[in-house]
């Protein structure tokens with residue numbers, strides 16, 4: 345017998361449903377994600393730390409869960425809200441049902457919710473805090489817990505999810521029949537700041553010839569430079585970028601060395617702040633796998649994976665920063681590039697996981713730029 349569960353939003357909205365995960369309660373900022381696939385990648389994306397994810401696609405859990413689709417070593421989302429959990433799951437890689445996976449990872453989750461009504465509330469009023477309570481239900485307690493969460497604005501969460509120790513990464517992308525294939529002959533050495541990095545970012549970099557040293561979020565620039573990398577990567581991550589002064593300062597020092605820099609999502613926002621721009625909280629953000637973004641150089645429209653609640657304020661950017669990509673949903677800034685050195689970033693997720701791969705070419709751009717610089721150096725030494 346399934347336990348009853350409730351979802352209470354900070355505005356007092358109450359939804360009654362069924363518990364499909366651990367008993368107890370959880371709080372966080374409730375956001376909606378429109379991806380049709382990839383619930384396991386979403387749950388394990390560290391950028392969702394302290395957020396409760398509502399999936400708008402109605403059937404979630406059909407393919408179960410497996411050991412290969414995790415984007416980190418743990419479930420980071422604070423909770424999961426879905427419409428319908430199927431009775432059976434089926435997939436050749438599956439080794440557990442979604443419900444068993446949620447229980448094993450101690451995640452409180454709720455099904456049988458009118459996710460359309462919930463999404464409309466979030467879209468009209470903006471993302472807001474909520475509480476899922478499963479098992480012993482107390483609506484008043486759930487409401488006061490929801491209200492106690494406050495806002496995501498001002499929260500530095502990158503420091504909470506980052507690795508405590510530096511580590512090396514060479515594992516490439518997943519291939520049918522082979523699994524994850526390591527790249528044992530890397531062409532570049534890069535340092536990746538881990539603000540909550542997703543594994544597929546590291547894999548796509550490794551696939552393109554990078555040996556990656558992943559470092560904690562608070563690593564000073566001088567320690568990164570001591571490793572003499574060919575390039576620096578700034579990862580995605582949870583929370584508000586503005587309070588991450590340690591990272592903004594380090595990026596400013598790294599920019600001064602003119603080493604190639606590439607940032608994704610939180611890394612993009614931190615690059616924007618490091619060049620003197622500002623970031624701001626969006627109403628309900630972008631979360632999904634169907635977001636059209638235009639590449640302003642080629643004019644091409646790319647369908648992209650997105651997961652962010654903050655954005656770079658374009659009016660705050662200095663003259664040496666060019667806007668390279670824009671969202672076709674709300675025209676917000678999706679990509680920036682410095683005009684006087686190799687430093688660029690993207691607000692969405694070129695690594696997908698889950699989502700379309702239209703914008704994977706940004707990883708090629710990073711390695712192409714590093715290759716050009718390496719060759720110039722080799723030629724200079726030869727002369």
Ligand SMILES: NC(=O)CC[C@H](N)C(=O)O
Pocket residue numbers: 391579580581582583584585608609610611651652653654655
């Ligand atoms: N995926 C991310 O890196 C998210 C960045 C930031 N936490 C935001 O919500 O905007």
